[in-house]
Amino acid sequence: MANCTNCSAPLPPDSIQCTYCGSRNDTDLAGVHYFTTHELESERTCPRCAVNLKTIDLNINGRFLIERCNQCLGLFFDPNELEALLEATVTNVFSIDRKQLDSINSLKKGDYGVSYIKCPVCSTIMNRVNFGVKSGVIVDRCREHGVWLDGGELRHLFEWMKAGGKLLQQERAEEQRRTEARELEREKRKLQVQAAMGGSSADEVSFDLFGGTLRKSDPDLFDIVVKAVRFFTK
Ligand SMILES: [Zn+2]
Ligand SMILES: [Zn+2]
Ligand SMILES: [Zn+2]
Structure with a gap:
């Protein structure tokens, strides 16, 4: 802490005005x-x-x-x-x-x-x-x-x-950067898992009969195959 140059009293924090003698200090x-x-x-x-x-x-x-x-x-x-x-x-x-x-x-x-x-x-x-x-x-x-x-x-x-x-x-800035990087990584992993799960169970269906996979995203073909399979397996 600084002292008053005029009377040596300690200066109040964050002020340049001495509370004892009133002089202003160029600190x-x-x-x-x-x-x-x-x-x-x-x-x-x-x-x-x-x-x-x-x-x-x-x-x-x-x-x-x-x-x-x-x-x-x-x-x-x-x-x-x-x-x-x-x-x-x-x-x-x-x-x-x-x-x-x-x-x-x-x-x-x-x-x-x-x-x-x-x-x-x-x-x-x-x-x-x-x-x-x-x-x-x-x-x-x-x-x-x-x-x-x-x-x-x-x-x-x-x-x-x-x-x-x-x-x-x-x-603090470094901590913040690391937290953000971790969150980004977590988000990325979540998307990868979703993509992997979507790929195997939701969108692709295996048909042993035809020995291959078929995508539900080809709806017409999918429908035809499903009907055919039902017909043959009745
Ligand atoms: Zn300005
Ligand atoms: Zn003073
Ligand atoms: Zn001024």
């Missing part, structure tokens, strides 16, 4: 090793404060530009950028700390409660979606333009990654 990018704030004015506006966002370069594998609001410290990521940042920043995680994930997951939702905000690019109301398995973070997402994180949520997602949240997510 999110503290987890990112090297970043420079070019602070270019972006044309996009903060969905919380309606001021222009600033472009900052996180210097990950070259230029890595995201946008930030200097007032509320919210961050906007183009599609897939957030995932790339998490991957690049939190490495060497080999185990899943389920206890830690449970406590991260149960944290209360930050400073804004449940509210719907507009995409900084197209102004469409964004969808609130759970980020990853057991992260406890609900992000605001525009399917076309990207993801908005309120101040403190990136820190939360770093902690989720460190606790093995991504690993758990991959494990």
